[in-house]
Amino acid sequence: MSDQDSTSASQTEGEFEEEMDGDMDGDMDGEREIDEKHRESPVPSLSSFSSSLAAVIRIKQKYRAMKLRRQEMVLGLGGSAALLGAPARTSPKIFTFDALTPSSIPTLSSSVPQKKKRRKRRRVMFPNRGGRRAPPKQEHSRAKYCLYLLLAIVFIQVYNAIENLDDHVLRYDLEGLEKTLRREVFGQQGAVEGLLSHLKDYLSTYVHNKPLVVSLHGPSGVGKSHLGRLLAGHFRSVVGDTLVMQYYVLHHCPLEAEAMHCARNLSTVITEMVERAEEEEKIPLFIFDEVEHMHNEILDELLELVAAKQSNEYLNAIYLFLSNLGHAHITKHMLHNSSSYSTAMSASGRHSNLVKELTPILRASLEKLHRLWTEADILPLGLLEKGHVMECFLDEMSREGFYPDHASIERLAGEIEYHASVGGHQYSLTGCKQVVAKVNLL
Template structure:
């Protein structure tokens, strides 16, 4: 049985192989026939081309050859793809791109930027020129040399004066309130300010008003108010004509009568004529000394209690609330608190006073005199209870 099955499979395989060979032979024959036809067509075309080139007679354009060629060779006639025509430029010419229209808005914006820059530069130059009239750099040097232990207060005052005096036109007068315990240098600072502004402007533009000297009696408060109003009006009018800012320094404000405080409060408002808006008012008093003393003693661990921005801001806010209860005139003021003086500052006061009086500044003697003054003790620091108030009296006893 196995032999019979093998003999049946052999003729089937042979029949499949012969059919494939026959198909391959047929394809090869067709290819050779097609190749021969193509060769004959190519030879005929070359012959016709040679006949046309060899003729000497005139060439006449007819459609017979093309028609015959198309009839004889239907496969040769193929449509040629049209090439896109190129725009050719001459070698000696120039290629001109499309002209872009110039945007006028850019030139206007550029011109506007230049104008704004010149205006800002001119304004800065004018600020410097206006500040030179008051010589605030010289004032700062004097304060550093003659006022002891109030570095933060001096820097604050110079910053406020610089910002205000840099321009002449304002919408509100500058009001400085110098508050602190007795003997810490408030009145001394007032005298320095009066002396400085009298030297850089004129004596007619500076008023130094001592309450206990100019108006000690309350029954004369109305007369004092009228006199003060006429002097302020005269000074601001003179300052307006000379384009300078007058300075008013009021000392011992804690003794000032309510009628005068009400008049000053009206002068500090913004809804006034132009000449009253360009003025500097300095109020010197020891109102709020309890809050300042408590703040300094509680923050004695810090090297500069008023130098810390957060703590100083809290103290100013507390002082403004208590002073506004005393009178609303302090609502319009920039409050500058003065700190307690340490023992080293008291020794500087003794050294300065003894030098002015012509005494030999012996350090051991100065330390002995400074030890006779009463102090607050907070941690490892000592703060004078009366500041430098007793320094002059003790030096006069030498």
């Protein structure tokens, strides 16, 4: 039954196609005839154009009727074939002027093969602890602890070094020495500050590359020997009597014939003292007064001792030289420049100017005498004014038990000889040298 239906459907479709082909052939023949007629006619007329237009319209109408009839037959055959189970035949694709319907346009999704979607990796979620994610635990390097330990060790070493420096300075009680010098020495506050500055810088450490050599110069009676006695007494109280030496040239070596013997003995004593000081880890003090009377042999021996040596015991020592060498330069400078010193200028300011202007002159003259002063720091002491002399009388009268009457002090100070008043300053010729003798006559 199905075979007969299919054969009949195929025959019907074949007859329809033959009819369509015949119609199409007839139409095409008609069009050819019309074209030949147009070609044969040399000049086209209005009647020929209207006839061709009518032929075109007729062909179009006939084509539409054929298309509708064909679509109806295809739908009828497709429905019967679906009912009978026969495979549906597709009609040939024919170009038309009709717009394509949206359903007839193939979609992009159906024509283009879709790519396989990649499976996304699941995010690692941290457990919920109080609404916060626990951060990953970082491993700390053990080298950091070693670095912290090294920094702590370095800090402790530096701190101990600073503490040791402070202890070393405190051992010599420089604050007490400063108070004593400011109280006992009159008119030389600038020189006292310079001397204390040298001592603080040198005593702040125990390791040195050269000994401290300071040379104090000034006219007679300005307080050089008194300053030496105060330093000797203070250092005896802090380092002991065995590490302090006061050497008076006119007392220890008055004769020039014994200069070589005195130089050898002095070298032996200094060597023993520096060795003892090295064992006790202290710094000795050597004070040489009246250096202007010292023989060349002793100066040569001292130059070898103060020069830089390889052994440490000779480098850790303080040498103080007291003399009136260069007093003429100091006196001349102060008398000529006293008018330039204002009353508002402090003692340290006047002394700084004195050191700045006099040091090159004094060094040049002293180096001509001996090479020892090339190794020394030079500090000049200025002249004393009448007010300073009155302070010396007040101090000496208090020591001797006399009532410090201002009238008596002024009378005694008036008996001292002075330089001519210059710039409102009245400088003493002998300083405070005659103060003790004047007080003893009371």
